[in-house]
Amino acid sequence: MLYDLKAKIIKNKKLTPSIYYLELKIPKLAGKLIPGQFLHVRLLGTTDPLLRRPLSVNRIVNKNNVGIVYKVVGKGTYLLKEMAVGETVDVLGPLGNGFDLSKIENNKGPVIFVAGGMGIAPFVFLAKYLRVKKRKVIAFVGMDTKKELVVIDELKKLGCKVKVSTDDGSRGFKGYVSDMLEKYLAKPQTRIPKPYIYACGPKPMLKALRDVAASYNLKGQVSLDEMMGCGIGACLGCVVKTRNFTEQGAKEVKEIVYKRICKDGPVFDINEIIWED
Ligand SMILES: Cc1cc2nc3c(=O)[nH]c(=O)nc-3n(C[C@H](O)[C@H](O)[C@H](O)COP(=O)(O)OP(=O)(O)OC[C@H]3O[C@@H](n4cnc5c(N)ncnc54)[C@H](O)[C@@H]3O)c2cc1C
């Protein structure tokens, strides 16, 4: 069931000069969300921006409150950061398919998170779930610079081993997170048992990750970031080209299918997306 609700701001706290933690009171939704889903947030009392903004569920705080971590990049997020505790936004959700957790039930290897930039947002919720399932998690987190590193302390508290890369080399591995993962996988001791990947981040990162996963024959899922219109599958403003295979694990492509990131995703099998277009 889809809810359109007014949500009171409980916290709207600066984490870095451009990244904020928003906590919303949405009791009707808090218990109905799964990791990898998102909320479509509309600012009230303005028509600019007119459209909602998609934001991932970062964490379920308690039975009433949901946490979001967002970066200020344009008008919508700028106005959001200006909002005070006690004010209200409109929230549509739950939206999106979320991560498919059944895929790791029979795979006893470690779980790998690969997060690029604000792609870090959904992983606290997922880490909490995997902690309950007692799964070993290694989180590979890539940011432009150390000043933007957020959420990694929460991941550590949830038992994840965290490996950081920064584009400018100000913290951890200098370079792309996909290259850091490649180096890790190249070590003989990390090849067995095979890890399963959950990833979220910008498209070039996910495409590079697909290549790394293919070289090590790893399975996984990627959550796509795309500008959205309706967020509910109606406007076709977020379509991505995908391939369907003849059967599970097969190499032969049966058909090309256009899917809506908001409704059929945002999470897809790592081999499903046709990045080349
Ligand atoms: C499913 C989903 C979940 C998301 N979760 C989060 C999250 O948890 N935290 C977070 O900080 N951001 C998240 N985003 C991205 C977020 O929705 C955008 O940053 C936001 O909509 C920008 O709104 P704005 O009005 O501030 O910027 P706009 O004025 O709309 O845009 C400013 C600039 O950002 C670019 N931009 C806008 N939206 C996107 C996008 N989706 N992908 C790439 N570039 C974009 C525009 O091209 C423009 O250059 C998510 C996006 C999706 C699709």
Ligand code: FES
């Ligand atoms: S945003 Fe309208 S169909 Fe996806």
